[in-house]
Amino acid sequence: MNTVVISECGSNAIPSALTFNLSQMDVNDCTGCWTCWWKTPGKCIYKDLNEFFHEYINSDKAIFFSKVTKGFVSGNLKTLFDRMIPLYLPYVTYTTGESMHVPRYEKYPDIEFYYDGEFENDHSRKIFVDYINRVFYQFHSKNIVIKPINEFIAEAGEIV
Helix, strand or coil: CCEEEEECCCCCCCCCCEEEEHHHCCCCCCCCCCHHHHCCCCCCCCCCCHHHHHHHHCCCEEEEEEEEECCEECHHHHHHHHHCHHHEEEEEECCCCCCEEEECCCCCCEEEEEEECCCCCHHHHHHHHHHHHHHHHHCCCCCEEEEEHHHHHHHHCCCC
16 A cells, blocks of 8 residues: 655654655745646646655555644645645536535545644534545545544554
């Protein structure tokens, strides 16, 4: 199984998986120029995520290790989500009863999303989990698992 790891907390590495340490990456903001849709389909004007795009779309599974900052994903992770738009077509479909971008590729990776941080209450945690589910649902991922990072540690034994 081809796996890619996107981590912004600790040195989370999975054996035989390519890891992108988001805390050490300088991800450019999306400019909203639409170049990735009209001029160079599927390719952003910035080259900083070319390797990530290639590995992500060719993965069977993407594992995210995310910080929770004030009840939400970090600005860097939100920027990464925004920059993933070239992986989809500019056209919109309503086949699910809601508007979604049309997938550019035949398959998208399953998602394991582990978060590190506290919430004010269960309602705040639910809002966060619902947001992550919506992001990856809109990103056409079929299987989405969202858990606190301590559950990954309990299942894996430790974080490498």
